[in-house]
Amino acid sequence: MANKLLMIALSPTMEKGTIVKWNVKEGDSFKEGDILCEVETDKTTMEYELMEEGTILKIIVPEGGKAAVGDAIAIYGEEGEDYSDLINEIENNNDENKADNKDKEKNVENNKDNKINNFDINRIKISPLAKKIALMKNINISKIKGSGPGGRIIKRDIENYKVEKGISYTSNSTVVETTDEDIIIPLSDKRKIIGERLSESKYTSPHFYLTVSVNMENIMENRKKINNMLNEKISLNAFLIKLIANTLKKHKRVNSTLNGENIIEFGRVDIAIAVAQDDGLITPVVRNADKKGILQVENDLRELIDRAKNNKLEPEEYTNSTFTISNLGSFGIDEFTAIINPQALQY
């Protein structure tokens, strides 16, 4: 059966994308995982891969054309299939979308006059206390009917809701299941700031994740040789830092940051590495890693990590990096999605 190939959001904030290049023509067949086209998002150019197989029956948005997320950019299916129904549907749909948009505009207009009403209708009203309890107990408040004025959810409603479900969090209820008591650990200022900074980074800096597998055999081999020669251990992190430093020197675009309207390509290569502490995380910086030999990097690193673990780092030792490495490999982690370490991160 013929299907629409829809534009998908290839960045968290993408609303529209431009087809930079089609890798397939009408009539071409493709396999699961093939890259069908390249899409320029609001951030970068991404590859569009489809985890299905089939034949491209019709390309709707040509190269250079734009499509909103959810719009059909092509039709695929089995070779020779009739897809005229889909074409009609797409055309109607596009009209509807236009009408829809108009309606939305209208609504916006209406809302201007009727802000308060709209506000009341769309949000769930809940007392601060009830909201806090719901959050603590991970209760979905959209399922609770509020008994307060205007349907406000109040403490009582949350308690009653739990009772209905047979799980009570209230101490005086008789249906308490025998579970250990929750432990509440107050957030340290450090953790609070880490949390605030990283969530800010996660929400405001567009994150996208690319994964490649690299054969590290040669490095491992060399590391062994050097270690034997020196009778001391050079960490894998030192190699990583050195490798990345060299790479950054070569690809300056990556050794950069966005500063308001400008992109700053750093002249220096200062590589931070995330080090866990009992009460948080810190990112000591190996300065000018591109200019240092592997032994120097290792020495710097060892000292920094040591000081980090003893909470002895000075602020200038853990701020103003140009690139940060988070490595969980030693914990047996194959792959994870780190958060960009914002500039001047304090902890």
Place this chain on the structure above:
Amino acid sequence: MAGLRPIVEFMTFNFALQAFDQIVNNAAKMRYMSGGQFKMPIVFRGPNGPAEYLSSQHSQATQTFFAHVPGLKVITPATPYDAKGLLKTAIRDDNPVIFLEGEMMYSWEGEVPEEEYIIEFGKADIKNEGNDVTIITYSKPLKVVMESVTLLEKEGINAEVVDLRSIRPLDEETIIKSVMKTNRCVIVDESWPFVSVASHVGWLISNKAFDYLDAPVELVTSEDVPLPYNHKLELAAQPSVEKIINAVKKVLYI
């Protein structure tokens, strides 16, 4: 300022408005304007708040006027015991203190020890302990609040009564702790509602105990009108047991 420690008695604080300039522009400002050179150890005391049948000019609760002014301390006892302990502190204080005595309170009786004691400023007093709702008040309305508490107890509602005793300085800690415990608050204040002690305390709670509130803070104040002469009307204009109980039930959603 020059070395005396005067105590000014106003016949009523309604007449203190004629001395407003001296209190606000002089007493409250001298220390600050002189870069800390002068002390102003002066107490202004006298009856405040509505009595009965006196119409608008003689029935004003003036605390808000004074509490607004940095440099003044404003003290509002509600019992004879508190009045003695606080007045001693007021006289010993090196700052100008407005000491407000509810005009209707002069006939109230209560135990007062003969011996010397003082009550620190800025310490609220829990006049009744409870878990269901916090009622914050000060000065004369404490009486109607306590009457309301007795009636509420009969309905199984245990109200905690916080008597501020001192408006400036304000005991924020006791207020917030109580609200964190009960999650609900009614503020009873015999002055007008607009930019009042009650509205300030209400803001304080929304600011510092926001996540502990299960209901918006309710205010029971005088109606937003000058006090009339007619007795029925003037009673209707002031906080009453009925209004307090209604407000308590509102924050309890019953």
Place this chain on the structure above:
Amino acid sequence: MPIENIEKNKLKDMLYKMILIRRFEEKAAQSYGLKKIGGFLHLYIGEEAVAVGSISNLNMKNDYVVAAYRDHGHALAAGMDPNSLMAELYGKITGCSKGKGGSMHFFDYEKHFFGGNGIVGAQIPVATGVGLKIKYKKEDGVVLCYFGDGAIHQGSFHESLNIAKIWNLPVVYICENNQYGMGTDFRRVSSVDDFSIMAQSYGMKGKQANGMDVIEMYDVTKEAIKSAKSGTPYLIEAKTYRYKGHSMSDPAKYRTKEELEEYKKRDPIYSFKEKLKEMNVINEEEYIAMDKKCKKMAKDAIDFAEKSPEPDLSELYTDVYVGVKI
């Protein structure tokens, strides 16, 4: 002006008004004792000649009266309806201030009675402002402003006199010196015994008058009005005496019974009646009839007040602002 030159009807009217004030207040005091009237009730009994003598010069279409909290006598002398005044004392909706003002706050905009002010001395700037209005609008009027011997030491008095002279306002300031500011003998709190000399400080004219003599009050006020209207405001100190306490709750222990009896012998109503009898303006029968009429008016006022309805609770929120409903 010699009393013989005053019209007979005018003389009779003055006597009638003084009697009415006294009977009205006696009735009001009774009702106060029965708790039908609350709060403060400052009685004017003994001082009637001051208000009646001075206000008898006025034409209330053009002229104004501004009084303090002891305002019953002035309101009646200015021609306000005893019924609406008594109803106000009862806090009824039919009262001259809809039951919102009470004893201290009689008002009648139409009849040019501008209060009724409860704050000592606060009415003096009000009266001065009314004087400015008359002058500004080039009207032919005058303001009589009444206050007590306590108020004369307020800043508001001195500031008002100063500006009244600077602007030459048509205001006559009448200090009713009943000798006690609440319970304090005026000699204890005043640097001078003769208040009228204070007028000189501000370049105005001043005079003392016997406030127990209605004709003297009438004459001195006439002269004062003439001066005020021609550009020199005037201060009268009316030496008078109140028979009752400062208010109903004042036992008046600060003065002797003998002193009171001495003044009662010079009672303004009694002595004026005797004088009119001597002049054959009135005989005893006419006086008794007049007194009866006043007693009946006072009693009718009580009946009216008692029968009048209380204000509705919604009245609490009316008249806070012009044109704004709360």
